[in-house]
Amino acid sequence: GAGVSQTPSNKVTEKGKYVELRCDPISGHTALYWYRQSLGQGPEFLIYFQGTGAADDSGLPNDRFFAVRPEGSVSTLKIQRTERGDSAVYLCASRPSAGTKAFFGQGTRLTVV
Amino acid sequence: AQTVTQSQPEMSVQEAETVTLSCTYDTSESNYYLFWYKQPPSRQMILVIRQEAYKQQNATENRFSVNFQKAAKSFSLKISDSQLGDTAMYFCAFAASGTYKYIFGTGTRLKVLA
Numbered sequence: 418g419a420g421v422s423q424t425p426s427n428k429v430t431e432k433g434k435y436v437e438l439r440c441d442p443i444s445g446h447t448a449l450y451w452y453r454q455s456l457g458q459g460p461e462f463l464i465y466f467q468g469t470g471a472a473d474d475s476g477l478p479n480d481r482f483f484a485v486r487p488e489g490s491v492s493t494l495k496i497q498r499t500e501r502g503d504s505a506v507y508l509c510a511s512r513p514s515a516g517t518k519a520f521f522g523q524g525t526r527l528t529v530v
Numbered sequence: 531a532q533t534v535t536q537s538q539p540e541m542s543v544q545e546a547e548t549v550t551l552s553c554t555y556d557t558s559e560s561n562y563y564l565f566w567y568k569q570p571p572s573r574q575m576i577l578v579i580r581q582e583a584y585k586q587q588n589a590t591e592n593r594f595s596v597n598f599q600k601a602a603k604s605f606s607l608k609i610s611d612s613q614l615g616d617t618a619m620y621f622c623a624f625a626a627s628g629t630y631k632y633i634f635g636t637g638t639r640l641k642v643l644a
Contacts, residue, residue: 450631459534459621459634460575473629506573510632517563517582517630521575 419443421522423509429528430499438494438525442511449492450519451484452508460508466492499529532557534624536635543612544643550597551607551638553622561627564598564605569619569637578620581605612642 422441430436442449447468452460462476466486474484481499486492496503506526510519533556543549555564566578581589581598588596593613597606609616622635 448630452632452634457636459536459623459636460632462631462633465629465631473631508573508575510575512630517625517627518577518580519630519632521567524573526573 421509421511421520423507423522423525425525426523427526427528429530432499432501432529434499436496436499436527438496438507438527440492440494440509440511440522442490442492442509443513443520444490445513446511446520447489447514448512448519449486450510450512451492451494452510454506454508454524456505463494463507496527499527501529503527504529532559532624532626532633534622534633534635536622536638538638539636540639540641542641542643543609545612545614547612548608548610549612549640551609551620551622551640553605553607553635555603555605555622555624555633557603557624557626559626563625563627563630564596565623565625565632566594566596566605566607567621567623567634568616569621570617575621579607609640614642614644616640617642 449466451463454460465473469489481497484494506524508524510521512519564581568576623632
C-alpha cells in the first residue's frame, strides 16, 4: 500500500475485554515497530519485528500484551484483560531493511471504559 | 539506556518569524541517528529532519535546520519563516544504528500565531 495502515482508527472496549489492533506496513518493509503514546507523552517503544520474529520485545509492559507477525507483513497487537491504564494511542511504524527512516501509521486510539 | 529530553512543553511564534526547539539526549552508543518528527492532530508522525551522528555538518531541509552539538549531546530544531501549517507537536527522537528503535522525548507543542 501507499502508507502504513492501522485498523481500527478508534476502539472503545470495556475493562477486562480482549482487543486486537492491526497494522499493515508498507509493502516490502521488513522491520515493524509498535509504540504506545499516552496522553501528553511521546511514543514509547513496545516491540520490534524483523521479518516474522520479534527481535526486541523489551517494551511490552506485562504478559497481557502480545504481538505477532506470522507472515512477515501484517502485524497484530493483542491485549488481554484490558485495564483503564491501557487507554492510549497505539502507533505502528515500518522501515525498509536498508533504510534508517521509519514510516508511521495514524495510530489506533484505544479507550478502555 | 538512552534518554531524550525536551524541556519546552509549549512554544509560540508569530507567522514568518523564526523559532528554535531544544532537545538533549544521553547515550553511550557511537553510531546513532537523531530525528525531529511533527505530529499534527491527525496523529500521523511526519519526519521533519534527520541527522546522522557521524556527520559533522548540520542537516537542512528547506525551512528546517538543526544545530547538532555532539559533545554536548544537543540537537535543536530551527524553523525559519514559520507558517500556520507548522502548528503541531514536535518530537525529538534517538535511534541506535542497527535496530533503529526510536526513543522519543515528551514533545513540544508549537503554535504559530497569525
